[in-house]
Amino acid sequence: MSTVTLQVVRGDRQSGSVLESYEVPFRDGMSLLDAIFWIREHRDPSLSVRYSCRSANACKECSALVNGKAGYLCTVRAVPGQEFQIAPLKALPWIKDLVTALE
């Protein structure tokens, strides 16, 4: 089975951050937001991420740093065999995991 690896920043302002690694089964068309939903369903439901439209690139709530560049988790496609480092945006106050304060 093909997999994609997500290295996700976890934590909050009180406890600090750690990088957690998750191996996710790949499926065609999978976005990084889909991979995070898989992690929440199968590994850790406490992984926090903000989203609304889920794929229309309309709400912009899933903004995060992907391999150091700002992007939308619902539009970046997962690639089998590759590793993605996902972190909260640095320009906004951090709340928890991938969630930052709204502007």
Ligand code: FES
């Ligand atoms: S969830 Fe709306 S833009 Fe990504």
